[in-house]
Amino acid sequence: MNETIEVILKRRSIRLFTEESVEEEKIRLLLEAGMAGPSAVNAQPWEFVVITEKPILEKFRGALMFAKMAAPLVICVLGSRRMQKSRVGDKFWVQDCSAATENILLAATALGLGSVWVGVHPIALFERQVKSILNLPTGVTPLNLIYIGYPAESKEARTQYDEKRVHWGPFQGESGEKGDEEVSKRYEINAKESNENDNAAVQ
Numbered sequence: 507m508n509e510t511i512e513v514i515l516k517r518r519s520i521r522l523f524t525e526e527s528v529e530e531e532k533i534r535l536l537l538e539a540g541m542a543g544p545s546a547v548n549a550q551p552w553e554f555v556v557i558t559e560k561p562i563l564e565k566f567r568g569a570l571m572f573a574k575m576a577a578p579l580v581i582c583v584l585g586s587r588r589m590q591k592s593r594v595g596d597k598f599w600v601q602d603c604s605a606a607t608e609n610i611l612l613a614a615t616a617l618g619l620g621s622v623w624v625g626v627h628p629i630a631l632f633e634r635q636v637k638s639i640l641n642l643p644t645g646v647t648p649l650n651l652i653y654i655g656y657p658a659e660s661k662e663a664r665t666q667y668d669e670k671r672v673h674w675g676p677f678q679g680e681s682g683e684k685g686d687e688e689v690s691k692r693y694e695i696n697a698k699e700s701n702e703n704d705n706a707a708v709q
């Protein structure tokens with residue numbers, strides 16, 4: 507299989523880490539991967555906070571409900587109105603910073619590191635907690651925390667390919683037809699199940 511596709515399928519949320527610290531050279535590669543991401547009109551509406559200080563890592567674990575993992579490195583991805591190269595970033599910063607985040611997760615996998623995305627924005631409480639712990643200035647918003655370290659658990663590479671979610675060409679028929687109703691119902695059930703699974707996964 508193609509090497510890049512292998513890394514994409516191998517990336518899994520890793521929540522158990524060894525105590526070994528991540529080399530500075532690797533941290534720089536992760537940041538470089540993040541900043542290589544696409545952004546609307548190349549506004550690059552991001553900044554990154556690199557945390558390896560144990561007392562700060564402990565504060566994250568103490569404060570944030572879904573961030574109890576012990577990782578030696580956390581990268582906080584910030585949406586940055588103060589550094590974005592265009593006002594277009596006001597609209598697209600979540601998408602742009604999410605692309606940067608996924609690049610970091612994939613680079614971590616390729617470098618033999620484990621990682622997990624911990625969501626912060628748009629939960630106001632989590633945003634306030636991270637702002638306070640990191641003493642963030644105005645003009646930036648924390649999108650997430652990426653927990654990173656050498657993995658102390660291994661997970662299978664996997665595909666989640668689901669043909670039902672693929673539409674080869676445009677939808678057929680008018681909206682409001684019976685078929686649509688059935689799909690909507692199925693969607694509601696799936697959304698409920700998926701929320702339950704997510705809650706289980708982050709606890």
Ligand SMILES: Cc1cc2nc3c(=O)[nH]c(=O)nc-3n(C[C@H](O)[C@H](O)[C@H](O)COP(=O)(O)O)c2cc1C
Pocket residue numbers: 517518519520521572573622623624625704707708709
């Ligand atoms: C926006 C977002 C927020 C997430 N927040 C958390 C979190 O707070 N804590 C956590 O342990 N995992 C979190 N995750 C990881 C998901 O639980 C995980 O990606 C999902 O269960 C699929 O598993 P996989 O990453 O191994 O493919 C988050 C993922 C995303 C994309």
